[in-house]
Amino acid sequence: MGRLGISCLFPASWHFSISPVGCPRILNTNLRQIVVISILAAAVSLLYFSVVIIRNKYGRLSRDKKFQRYLARVTDIEATDTNNPNVNYGIVVDCGSSGSRIFVYCWPRHNGNPHDLLDIRQMRDKNRKPVVMKIKPGISEFATSPEKVSDYISPLLNFAAEHVPRAKHKETPLYILCTAGMRVLPESQQKAILEDLLTDIPVHFDFLFSDSHAEVISGKQEGWYIGLHFEI
Known part of the structure; x- marks a missing residue:
């Protein structure tokens, strides 16, 4: 039996090799399609959630920085100079x-x-x-x-x-x-x-x-x- 290799534009650790040995020939084509689709779906899902996690992480950092700047602007205000005629x-x-x-x-x-x-x-x-x-x-x-x-x-x-x-x-x-x-x-x-x-x-x-x-x-x-x- 031949081996089915999948190598997309992912890191090296995401290289897959599948051998459908032992499966009836009549099921090989359908099985290969199901496995390929499943693996691709899993890879895309993993990539998506990685992007979401990174975005949320840096989004929170950005919001935190904005909030800190707001607090600094609100709290770091001097008393009004009532001696200033202007x-x-x-x-x-x-x-x-x-x-x-x-x-x-x-x-x-x-x-x-x-x-x-x-x-x-x-x-x-x-x-x-x-x-x-x-x-x-x-x-x-x-x-x-x-x-x-x-x-x-x-x-x-x-x-x-x-x-x-x-x-x-x-x-x-x-x-x-x-x-x-x-x-x-x-x-x-x-x-x-x-x-x-x-x-x-x-x-x-x-x-x-x-x-x-x-x-x-x-x-x-x-x-x-x-x-x-x-x-x-």
């Missing part, structure tokens, strides 16, 4: 359904190039922690007592005023964005709450705060703001 500030109060949270942002003076965006970041305190504070309940809880809204939100604004340099207060824009909880209220109650904010806040704080800086935003606007916040 740093500008902005304040956003996110009035949600369960509570209100204030965020203080900062950015250096723009370089004047119309193609460059502002380098906006969250302000960091002396311990390098983001300047953020939250209070409860949600602002919509004052639907029947809108005259109390300014007192409710004052702790957040006092917190921001302590971190933003006093000399920068008058040029620091303040935005109060009301979301889901306020959207379900009747328009008359929304208006009463916003009017109380617009009337009382300028009396007690020097931030740049105009009528257009307090509003009830749509779900689409809210999603856009959340995405922007996490990019920052």
Whole structure:
């Protein structure tokens, strides 16, 4: 009987030699075909899984490196230099359904190039922690007592005023964005709450705060703001 040799473009250890001695001649052809196909299938499977294992290994390494770079970028952030006169500030109060949270942002003076965006970041305190504070309940809880809204939100604004340099207060824009909880209220109650904010806040704080800086935003606007916040 002859021997059937299979030598593909595989390593030397993957060379196969088959001798169908003892099998009836009538089965030789079919047997050889079955054996060849089986061996080729096994070889291809082995090669495939080897590639998958290597790809997963290096893919994990790549993801790990990216994650480490992300951690380094997030954690290795210096405290905001509040003595730098070229740093500008902005304040956003996110009035949600369960509570209100204030965020203080900062950015250096723009370089004047119309193609460059502002380098906006969250302000960091002396311990390098983001300047953020939250209070409860949600602002919509004052639907029947809108005259109390300014007192409710004052702790957040006092917190921001302590971190933003006093000399920068008058040029620091303040935005109060009301979301889901306020959207379900009747328009008359929304208006009463916003009017109380617009009337009382300028009396007690020097931030740049105009009528257009307090509003009830749509779900689409809210999603856009959340995405922007996490990019920052």
